[in-house]
Amino acid sequence: MRKNIRTGLSLLLAGVMTAATLTGCGQGGQSAADANGTAANETAATVDNAEDVSGETAQQTGDSVEQDGVTQASGEAVTITAWHDNDETMMNALADVVNEKLAGENITLRFEKKADVTGQIKLYGTDAANGPDMYLFAHDSLGGFAEMGILEPVGNLISAEKEKDLLPMTLEAASYKDEQYLMPVYYETLLFMYNKDLWEGDIPSTTEELYDYMVEHTDVNAGTYALVNQHSTSYNVAPLINGFGGYIIDKDANPGLNIQETKDAISYNKKFAELQADGDYNTVTALFNEGKAAAIIGGPWLVSGIREAGIDLGIKSLCDFTLPNGEVMTPYSGVQCLGVLKYAAENKRGALTRVLEVLAEPEAGITLAKEFNCAPANSKAYEDADVAANEMILAMEKSAEKAVPMSNIPEMGVMWGPAESLLAAVNKSGEGVDAAADKYQEEALQAIADMH
Amino acid sequence: MRRLINIRKKHCRQSRICIREKLNLAKWRDLLRKLGLINEGLNKVMKNSRKKFTPWLYNLPAFILIGIIVLFPILYTGYISFTNMNLYHWQDYTFVGADNYVRALGKLNSDFFAALWTTIGWTVANMILDVGIAYILAVGLNAEGLRARRIYKTLIIFPWAMPAYVSILAWRVGMYNTEFGLLNKVLVALGFEKMDFLSKNVPAFLSCMVLNLWMSLPYMIVMFDGALQSVDRSMYESAILDGAGAWQKNLYITIPSLRKVMAPVVIMTTFTTFKQFDIVYLLTMQKGSVSGSTMQTIITYAHQNAFVSNNYGLSSAVSIVIFVIIIIFSAWTNRAAKET
Numbered sequence: 001m002r003k004n005i006r007t008g009l010s011l012l013l014a015g016v017m018t019a020a021t022l023t024g025c026g027q028g029g030q031s032a033a034d035a036n037g038t039a040a041n042e043t044a045a046t047v048d049n050a051e052d053v054s055g056e057t058a059q060q061t062g063d064s065v066e067q068d069g070v071t072q073a074s075g076e077a078v079t080i081t082a083w084h085d086n087d088e089t090m091m092n093a094l095a096d097v098v099n100e101k102l103a104g105e106n107i108t109l110r111f112e113k114k115a116d117v118t119g120q121i122k123l124y125g126t127d128a129a130n131g132p133d134m135y136l137f138a139h140d141s142l143g144g145f146a147e148m149g150i151l152e153p154v155g156n157l158i159s160a161e162k163e164k165d166l167l168p169m170t171l172e173a174a175s176y177k178d179e180q181y182l183m184p185v186y187y188e189t190l191l192f193m194y195n196k197d198l199w200e201g202d203i204p205s206t207t208e209e210l211y212d213y214m215v216e217h218t219d220v221n222a223g224t225y226a227l228v229n230q231h232s233t234s235y236n237v238a239p240l241i242n243g244f245g246g247y248i249i250d251k252d253a254n255p256g257l258n259i260q261e262t263k264d265a266i267s268y269n270k271k272f273a274e275l276q277a278d279g280d281y282n283t284v285t286a287l288f289n290e291g292k293a294a295a296i297i298g299g300p301w302l303v304s305g306i307r308e309a310g311i312d313l314g315i316k317s318l319c320d321f322t323l324p325n326g327e328v329m330t331p332y333s334g335v336q337c338l339g340v341l342k343y344a345a346e347n348k349r350g351a352l353t354r355v356l357e358v359l360a361e362p363e364a365g366i367t368l369a370k371e372f373n374c375a376p377a378n379s380k381a382y383e384d385a386d387v388a389a390n391e392m393i394l395a396m397e398k399s400a401e402k403a404v405p406m407s408n409i410p411e412m413g414v415m416w417g418p419a420e421s422l423l424a425a426v427n428k429s430g431e432g433v434d435a436a437a438d439k440y441q442e443e444a445l446q447a448i449a450d451m452h
Numbered sequence: 453m454r455r456l457i458n459i460r461k462k463h464c465r466q467s468r469i470c471i472r473e474k475l476n477l478a479k480w481r482d483l484l485r486k487l488g489l490i491n492e493g494l495n496k497v498m499k500n501s502r503k504k505f506t507p508w509l510y511n512l513p514a515f516i517l518i519g520i521i522v523l524f525p526i527l528y529t530g531y532i533s534f535t536n537m538n539l540y541h542w543q544d545y546t547f548v549g550a551d552n553y554v555r556a557l558g559k560l561n562s563d564f565f566a567a568l569w570t571t572i573g574w575t576v577a578n579m580i581l582d583v584g585i586a587y588i589l590a591v592g593l594n595a596e597g598l599r600a601r602r603i604y605k606t607l608i609i610f611p612w613a614m615p616a617y618v619s620i621l622a623w624r625v626g627m628y629n630t631e632f633g634l635l636n637k638v639l640v641a642l643g644f645e646k647m648d649f650l651s652k653n654v655p656a657f658l659s660c661m662v663l664n665l666w667m668s669l670p671y672m673i674v675m676f677d678g679a680l681q682s683v684d685r686s687m688y689e690s691a692i693l694d695g696a697g698a699w700q701k702n703l704y705i706t707i708p709s710l711r712k713v714m715a716p717v718v719i720m721t722t723f724t725t726f727k728q729f730d731i732v733y734l735l736t737m738q739k740g741s742v743s744g745s746t747m748q749t750i751i752t753y754a755h756q757n758a759f760v761s762n763n764y765g766l767s768s769a770v771s772i773v774i775f776v777i778i779i780i781f782s783a784w785t786n787r788a789a790k791e792t
Contacts, residue, residue, distance in 0.1 A: 122762075126543065144762065148542040221640055223631050233740060278630045278648060280741050287631060410539055414760055420742045428651040428744030450555075450761035451539060 077106040078351040082134040082338065083114045083121070087304070090372045091136070094185070094359075097367050101358045107351045111136070118144075125150035125341060133344035133352065138334040139173040139182060143410040145339060146176045152345035154338075155180040158356045166360065170377040173335040173405035182337035183356050184377035186368050189399040190239060190331040191392065192321070193302065194295035195288070196312040203314075206322045207329065211272060217294065218275045225293040228284035231273035232427045234419035235332060235406075236297060241265040242330035242404050243323045248419050253411040255444035257422055258437035266426055266433050268324075273427040300373045300392060317395040319402045333403035335377065369393055375400065414447040526775070533768035538761075545765070552769035559757050559770065567753035574657070574749060575726045578664055582672050582725075583718060585665065590676030591706065605677065612670035620734040623663050624650075628735070648744070650736050656745035660731050667731075668721060679713040680706070719785055726781065727751055750774060 084091050091111035098109040112132065114120045118141045124131030125148060145151050154174070163171070170184035194203065200217070204210045210227065217226035230236040234248055241248065246262030249255050256262050277283050277293075288296040289309040296302070297318070306313050318329040338359065340352055358364065362384070365376020369387040375396040381387055382397065406412065422440035425431040533552050537545035589608075593601055611619060627633050628649040636646045649659045687705050696704070729751045736743040737752065748756070751774070758770040 144539050147539045150542070221646065230740070232742060232744075280629070282625060282741075283629060283631050292631075410762075413762065416739065417756070417760055420739070421737075421746075424651075424742040424744040425746070428648060429746075446757075447761055450758065450763050450766055452763070 077108070078348055079108045079110060080134060080344075080348065080351055080355050081132045082109065082111050082136055083117050083132040084111050084136040085114060085117045086136065086336075087301075087372070088113050090368065090374075093367055093371055094364055097364045098355055098358045101361075101363070102354055105354060107354055109355050121145065121150070121339075121341075122148070126343070128343040128347070131341060131343070133348060134338050134340050134355075136185065136336060136338050138406070139184075139337050139408050140334065140406040140412050142174070142176050142181055142337075142339070142408040144413055146179075146181050147410050150342055151181045152340045152342045153179045153181050154183045154340060154356060157340060157345060157349065157353045158183070158360065162357050162360050165362065165378045165380045167377055167379050167400065169333060169400055169403070169405060170335045170337075173333065173408065174337050176408055182335075182339050183359055184335045184337050185359060186365060186374035186376050187333050187335040187396070187400065188299045188301070188375065189333045189396050189403045190236060190297055190299055190318055191395050191399070192295060192316040192318055193288075193298055193306070194314045194316070195291065195293075196314045198291065198294035199314070200294075203316050203320075205320060206324075207268075208324060210321060214272065214275045220275070220277075223277075223287075223292055225275065225277060225287060227272075227295040227297070228276045228287050228293040229272070229279065229297040230281055230284060231269060231276045231279040232420060232423040233279070233281075234416060234423060235334075237265070237269050237423055238404075239297075239318050239329035239331040240269050240323070242332070243327045244268070244325060245327070249407050249409070249412055249415045249444075251407065251409065253409055253448060255415060255418070255441055255448070257419060257444055258434075258441040263433050263437050266423065266437070269423070270426055270433075279427065300375075300396070303373050303392070315391045315395045317398040319399050328402060330402050330404055331399055332406045333400055334406055336374075410451065411448050414451060415444055418444040418447060529768045529771055532764055533772050535765050537765045537768075538763040548765065552765045553773070555766055556758075556769040556773050560773070563748070564750070564753060567748040567750045570657075570747060571726060571749040571751075574661070574728070575722060578661055578668070578725045579718070579722055581661075581665055582668055582721065583714075586669055586672035586676050587707075587710075589669070590673050590680055591702070593673070593677060594680050605674075608673055609670045611666050612668075612674075616667065616730050617734070619667055620663065620731055623666075624735055624741075628659055650743035650745055653745050653747045656736050656743065656747050660735055660747075663735065664725065664728065664731050668725070672717065672721060675714065675717045676710065679710045682713060683709045722785060723778075723782065727778065729755070750777070 088111075091113070095109045095111050099107075102108070117135055117137050121131075121135050121137075125145065142151075166184055167187075170187055171180065173187075174180055174182035174184045192203065204213060214226040218224065234241075238248070241262055244261045244265035246259055246265050247256040248262075273279060277287060284293070284296060285298070285302060285305065287293040288298075288302075289305055289311070291309075291311070303313070318331050321329045323329060338356070340356075345352060360378065362376070362378045362380040365374075365378040365381035366384045366387055368374035369376050369381060369384070369390060373390065373392045375393050376382070376387070382393075387393055407415075418440040421443070422436050425436040425440070426433055534547055534549065535541075535545045536548045536551075592598075593604060593608075598604075625632055627635055630636050630646045630648055633649075635649065639645070639647060647655075650656045683706060687709075688701055691701050691705060728749065732747065732749055732752050733755070736745045736747060737756075754770050754774050758767040761767070
């Protein structure tokens with residue numbers, strides 16, 4: 001008898017373990033809906049609303065199509081899910097703007113935070129049951145997704161008339177092979193950010209004057225710095241590379257790590273790097289926030305930490321610094337855009353169009369600008385008095401006139417590695433620029449060849 | 453007494469039921485035999501085959517699970533390695549024969565062999581130090597008269613219990629960082645210049661090794677400690693009577709007694725060390741924090757040469773090649789272990 005009970009229990013346990021192990025493999029709509037629902041509850045801006053909507057529609061049948069736990073048919077409630085890896089408060093504020101506007105139309109936008117969004121989109125980009133409807137990410141990943149064939153061109157969902165106020169630079173960044181795939185929401189560029197209590201005198205107008213100031217005000221062994229920068233990260237060195245006329249990769253997918261202009265920029269960057277600590281993101285951010293560095297080259301993503309540290313922050317556009325060749329520092333611009341997945345466009349076209357139309361209006365940009373210092377993609381947003389008075393946004397707007405949008409071709413994805421290794425080899429390992437540039441140019445060419 | 457009587461009664465009752473059942477069964481068996489429905493030879497064969505297959509049947513659920521979790525990914529990787537699945541053929545990939553293997557083998561160049569030698573050096577150095585230090589510490593922890601040994605043993609397990617990712621980042625910032633790291637604070641306090649421990653290959657190799665030892669020693673110490681408990685104390689007493697010193701006791705009693713118990717642990721740790729990725733990658737080549745060192749193990753080499761390109765056909769072929777290398781290494785290690 002006891003043996004039977006033991007056998008029964010063992011079988012039951014084995015069955016439960018097997019079921020539990022295989023649960024994740026399920027593709028069923030219901031489990032996906034549950035999973036999405038659970039995750040969304042953590043971040044959704046309008047959770048109650050979304051749940052009510054789900055509850056209402058779950059009972060309806062007919063011609064409806066079940067998607068992510070929400071039943072859609074014409075005029076019925078739809079929830080649009082968008083993945084991101086940004087600040088959750090910011091994304092919820094953006095969702096609130098959209099949801100308020102579309103409250104009467106039974107359309108709800110909710111954002112879900114995911115680590116490694118681009119990796120997740122690669123995995124779920126064709127999985128209608130478990131993937132999102134949209135994602136928000138910087139535009140440089142566009143080419144890869146477009147080539148994979150998982151994106152619906154935004155131009156198919158929203159009319160050009162509705163997008164007429166978007167800055168041309170942002171539309172350019174959102175397009176690939178003459179097709180607009182993404183909806184620009186806001187953009188970022190690197191800025192010169194300084195602690196007004198620590199910086200002595202005026203901010204220099206040339207990079208040579210800046211260097212002189214750094215030499216005078218830096219004590220490496222004491223751990224105090226005039227200016228810190230991620231000197232071995234290609235995004236942060238791009239203002240010099242672009243300013244010197246070099247490039248990391250051109251529009252025809254030719255790497256430019258060993259062209260003379262790029263090498264000149266890297267050599268010029270090296271003398272600054274010697275006075276900028278190890279260039280690691282955590283190190284330079286901590287140095288600035290702890291008052292051990294008077295200035296930092298960074299973006300709006302640093303502001304919340306800087307404010308928490310109680311620093312009186314001053315901002316200057318990098319384009320205000322003139323290089324020895326007479327050109328100005330020219331940073332990359334990164335445009336944060338929404339991409340729509342193909343399967344979502346097939347099932348939720350109307351709702352997606354409405355969400356995109358609201359996001360193309362100035363209100364979304366104004367909210368992000370006022371509360372989070374983001375530079376809106378909509379030019380009309382800059383007419384708002386508060387936005388027009390925001391020092392950081394003004395500096396980014398000024399930079400945007402000169403800034404170069406990051407390349408969005410698929411090959412850009414494999415260039416970050418060799419470019420960063422080149423900078424680290426020169427700045428940290430003391431390798432010669434010429435030899436290192438040739439070596440990593442080869443590596444870049446190999447990486448591009450390996451893509452096919 | 454009454455309890456004993458009850459047990460006996462119960463036993464008799466059960467025995468009677470059994471006999472009755474047996475009689476009934478025997479009756480039925482005779483009847484079936486008379487009717488020609490039971491063939492003795494066939495019965496024997498069936499009994500034997502049942503005996504053979506029953507264990508397999510019991511293990512079937514486990515085999516199915518292992519198949520799904522372990523075997524399927526390997527087979528699927530093998531399948532993908534024969535296709536051109538990449539960014540440009542994400543959904544419409546086709547069979548391309550052994551093209552990816554030709555390209556993968558092309559990656560076995562001088563850089564690969566440099567990475568292989570680094571990996572072998574890394575494995576040997578780490579294992580010698582790991583086993584040596586763990587043995588000394590475990591013996592020390594078992595020394596007679598040591599007070600609060602349980603506290604030491606609990607503290608020692610701490611690095612092993614920490615998630616690897618957290619440990620590695622904590623060491624990168626807390627120990628090796630030029631501005632906030634303890635080592636540089638000490639160097640500056642002693643009047644030396646700051647040093648970037650991760651920017652050049654040799655210091656980076658040593659830094660990675662120290663961290664690897666910090667993370668792996670607790671496991672090895674605990675295993676040694678457990679194995680030491682199994683050594684017969686009377687052998688030490690006899691050795692003392694024979695005039696043996698500490699060195700001789702270790703050499704002729706402790707080490708030979710531990711060898712068989714520790715062999716599987718050492719083999720498993722050797723594999724873990726051989727295919728180490730996290731420490732080298734996170735300390736020296738994490739995106740956004742590249743340290744400048746060009747040190748590569750075969751796993752980081754494979755990652756850098758195949759996995760960043762989004763060419764899944766090629767990456768799969770490289771994975772299979774590495775898999776074969778590890779299988780060969782595994783077979784060689786097992787053979788060496790058997791011989792000892």
